[in-house]
Amino acid sequence: MRRPVVIVTRPEPDASRFADAARRAGLEPALSPAMRIVFRPGAPDLAGVGAIAFTSANGVRAFAAAAAIPPETPVFAVGPASAEAARDAGFADVAAAGGDVAALARMIGEARQAGRIAGAVLHACGSDRAGDLVAALAQAGAPARRAVLYEARANEGLAPAAIEALEGARAGAPGPWVALFSPRTARLFLDQVRAAGMEDRLAAARAACLSGAVAEAAGAARWREIAVAPAPTAETMIALMAQAL
Numbered sequence: 001m002r003r004p005v006v007i008v009t010r011p012e013p014d015a016s017r018f019a020d021a022a023r024r025a026g027l028e029p030a031l032s033p034a035m036r037i038v039f040r041p042g043a044p045d046l047a048g049v050g051a052i053a054f055t056s057a058n059g060v061r062a063f064a065a066a067a068a069i070p071p072e073t074p075v076f077a078v079g080p081a082s083a084e085a086a087r088d089a090g091f092a093d094v095a096a097a098g099g100d101v102a103a104l105a106r107m108i109g110e111a112r113q114a115g116r117i118a119g120a121v122l123h124a125c126g127s128d129r130a131g132d133l134v135a136a137l138a139q140a141g142a143p144a145r146r147a148v149l150y151e152a153r154a155n156e157g158l159a160p161a162a163i164e165a166l167e168g169a170r171a172g173a174p175g176p177w178v179a180l181f182s183p184r185t186a187r188l189f190l191d192q193v194r195a196a197g198m199e200d201r202l203a204a205a206r207a208a209c210l211s212g213a214v215a216e217a218a219g220a221a222r223w224r225e226i227a228v229a230p231a232p233t234a235e236t237m238i239a240l241m242a243q244a245l
Helices: 014-024 057-066 080-089 101-113 133-139 160-167 183-195 199-204 212-218 234-242
Strands: 005-008 028-031 035-039 049-054 075-077 094-096 120-126 144-154 177-180 206-209 225-228
Touching: 005 014, 005 160, 014 028, 014 234, 028 160, 035 057, 035 183, 049 057, 049 080, 049 101, 057 080, 057 120, 057 144, 075 080, 075 101, 080 094, 101 133, 120 133, 133 144, 144 183, 160 199, 177 183, 177 212, 177 234, 183 199, 183 212, 206 212, 206 234, 212 225
Parallel strands: 005 028, 005 177, 049 075, 049 120, 075 094, 120 144, 177 206, 206 225
Antiparallel strands: 035 144
16 A cells, blocks of 8 residues: 655754654655755854753754853753754753743743743744744743844745645545644745645645644645644654554
8 A cells, every 4th residue: 555645844854854753654755845944153142041942953953053062051942852952962951841932931930930040041043933932031030032043944846756746636535744843834835835836736635733823824725634733743743644544
């Protein structure tokens, strides 16, 4: 039986990692990153920093590329993927929140009240962000500042593998899955589909979305199905798609 195709829209290097996991789950990945990650030059200012917050694994990689890792500085990560990236980069004190900015802000606020943070929180992030962690921490009375270390730049069009997968989609039969990881990714993918003149093919395709906000952005087009992962992790997204095998 032919493996169901999943179009992977996240940027490298996460696209290839996700593709490997999807393949192990019985899916056939077709890589079509909607954007690419570009690190900004210059090192972040760590003066007065008592903790570092990451809302993506790309933020960790950009930080590691720009500055020496202060291993004992407490790190607060939005979820397990960014926490794993922080540990891999050399941070020793890493805590993971529940997968969204609100949960991360609560965790940091609790750590500050418990005396674990002496100094400002540095949010190492990209130029496009889902949620405003610095503002949320300011409302909680926690000093914080932002260091924009990378940009996620839109790619111009669909990859040939994604075009092939969508060309094979037929109404009335389950078409390919499209794995969408952020509202911006969903919007960019739809822009690319429309530019290729293939929006009608989405009527046979299925969107696997990391969160409700992603599903809302994907809902600007007509799909066969829009499904939301029960938890905001790559693993639950893959399980969601694999259970339909």
